[in-house]
Amino acid sequence: MPQDRPxxxxxxxxxxxxxxxxxxxxxxxxxxxxxxxxxxALLEDWAQQNEDIRRLFPAGSDPVPERLxxxxxxRTARPASAPWLRVAAMAGLLLLGGGAGWxxxxxxxxxxxxxxxxxxxxxxxxxxxxxxxxxxxVRASERExxxxxxxxxxxxxxxxxxxxxxxxxxxxxxILPADTGTAGLYMYENAEGQRITLYVSRQTDxxxxxxxxASSGATQGLHWNENGIGYVVVGDxxxxxxxxxxxxxxxxxx
Amino acid sequence: MAFLDEVEAxxxxxxxxxxxxxxxxxxxxxxxxxxxxxxxxxxGQKRPDGSLRAWLFxxxxxxxxxxxxxxxxxxxxxxxDDLSFEPAxxxxxxxxxxxxxxxxxxxxxPEDQKRALLxxxxxxxxxxxAAEALDIPKGTLMSRLAxxxxxxxxxxxxxxxxxxxxxxKR
Numbered sequence: 001m002p003q004d005r006p007x008x009x010x011x012x013x014x015x016x017x018x019x020x021x022x023x024x025x026x027x028x029x030x031x032x033x034x035x036x037x038x039x040x041a042l043l044e045d046w047a048q049q050n051e052d053i054r055r056l057f058p059a060g061s062d063p064v065p066e067r068l069x070x071x072x073x074x075r076t077a078r079p080a081s082a083p084w085l086r087v088a089a090m091a092g093l094l095l096l097g098g099g100a101g102w103x104x105x106x107x108x109x110x111x112x113x114x115x116x117x118x119x120x121x122x123x124x125x126x127x128x129x130x131x132x133x134x135x136x137x138v139r140a141s142e143r144e145x146x147x148x149x150x151x152x153x154x155x156x157x158x159x160x161x162x163x164x165x166x167x168x169x170x171x172x173x174x175i176l177p178a179d180t181g182t183a184g185l186y187m188y189e190n191a192e193g194q195r196i197t198l199y200v201s202r203q204t205d206x207x208x209x210x211x212x213x214a215s216s217g218a219t220q221g222l223h224w225n226e227n228g229i230g231y232v233v234v235g236d237x238x239x240x241x242x243x244x245x246x247x248x249x250x251x252x253x254x
Numbered sequence: 255m256a257f258l259d260e261v262e263a264x265x266x267x268x269x270x271x272x273x274x275x276x277x278x279x280x281x282x283x284x285x286x287x288x289x290x291x292x293x294x295x296x297x298g299q300k301r302p303d304g305s306l307r308a309w310l311f312x313x314x315x316x317x318x319x320x321x322x323x324x325x326x327x328x329x330x331x332x333x334x335d336d337l338s339f340e341p342a343x344x345x346x347x348x349x350x351x352x353x354x355x356x357x358x359x360x361x362x363x364p365e366d367q368k369r370a371l372l373x374x375x376x377x378x379x380x381x382x383x384a385a386e387a388l389d390i391p392k393g394t395l396m397s398r399l400a401x402x403x404x405x406x407x408x409x410x411x412x413x414x415x416x417x418x419x420x421x422x423k424r
Contacts (some may be wrong), residue, residue, distance in 0.1 A: 010400050011397075011400065014403070018374060019380065019381055020382075020392065040334055045403075045407060046403055049356070049371075049403060050374075051409075052353055052356040053274070053356070053360070053372065053376060054376060055353060056353055057376060058270075059266060059267075060266060060269055060270060060273070060279075064269070065283055066267065067287060068269075069262060069265070070285045071291050071349075072261060072262060073258075113384055199398070200260070207295070209291065210291070214272055238308050
């Protein structure tokens with residue numbers, strides 16, 4: 001009887017263990033198992049592996065973060081245009097109006113460049129906020145010149161938002177090398193001398209995105225994509241303060 | 255159930271899987287967010303008869319492949335010695351050590367094996383569903399799981415078969 005059968009192979013056991021067999025095949029393995037201690041040990045071990053994995057990564061008991069449920073409403077809830085920063089060189093706005101055309105275009109777009117951009121912004125922030133003598137290349141007092149110059153170098157019309165409502169006054173801006181060409185960095189300072197930066201760069205991925213956080217030590221970045229431009233607000237601030245600054249910047253797009 | 259509600263119902267499982275893949279809750283949530291945004295943008299592409307769950311996991315897995323294809327970012331490389339976790343239930347010292355060993359071993363699995371193993375282990379995904387989510391034939395999934403489970407046994411020193419152990423000695 002079953003004793004005469006060769007030992008169960010690993011392939012047979014895996015298929016059995018993962019429930020990939022039909023009922024007769026399943027039954028066949030069950031009949032042979034009692035005579036195959038090695039196979040029994042293997043099955044026990046696999047069950048233990050599954051249990052370990054479930055213990056290592058337990059089902060989250062924390063509530064689903066709002067940004068995830070918000071991501072489901074992004075398409076309908078988000079405004080489609082951004083007057084304060086507009087990509088003149090790209091046909092983004094026209095395509096946005098096109099609805100289906102834009103969506104079908106977006107789904108073949110390359111992967112989002114979110115994370116490299118956020119990293120670059122955090123690095124730029126760390127380099128320049130500590131600068132005493134030359135924190136910016138062009139001061140805010142030369143605003144018109146700054147906007148023209150930076151827009152030309154970045155290849156899109158850019159102009160920094162007013163964050164004075166949150167206590168942060170524009171100091172000025174500079175340009176930086178970036179993966180996608182040239183990026184811009186605006187620096188703001190509040191009455192206590194605390195500085196935040198806004199990093200701006202063109203993105204090859206035309207897809208808009210919701211707000212996301214990135215961090216490096218105590219420094220937090222909040223980034224998003226809009227009309228082919230990526231923005232990162234960076235500061236040594238709690239996330240809720242950063243979010244309100246980001247929202248304020250974002251709302252000035254409306 | 256409306257499409258968005260059905261998607262929303264899958265968020266906890268997607269988060270758990272993404273967290274396990276990246277061993278970082280925040281990065282895991284980023285991955286889930288990417289996946290959800292793409293799912294909403296592409297809902298028209300889902301085959302009406304296909305499993306929504308497998309489709310969502312497939313989007314998430316494709317995003318994870320993209321992420322891994324790019325240069326791994328230093329911020330997310332965790333030294334094996336620094337691995338730590340909070341067990342769901344209080345564990346004895348031995349259990350704790352065994353879990354840490356398992357965690358370190360999973361971290362060292364090739365990405366394709368890790369994706370397959372975590373998918374079936376965490377979610378009790380049906381075998382067909384897992385093959386669909388991973389976009390591979392069932393035979394491939396079978397051998398991938400066998401390799402992953404054997405590596406895990408070797409790395410955690412639970413492989414009791416001396417001949418097998420010898421073969422795997424460096």
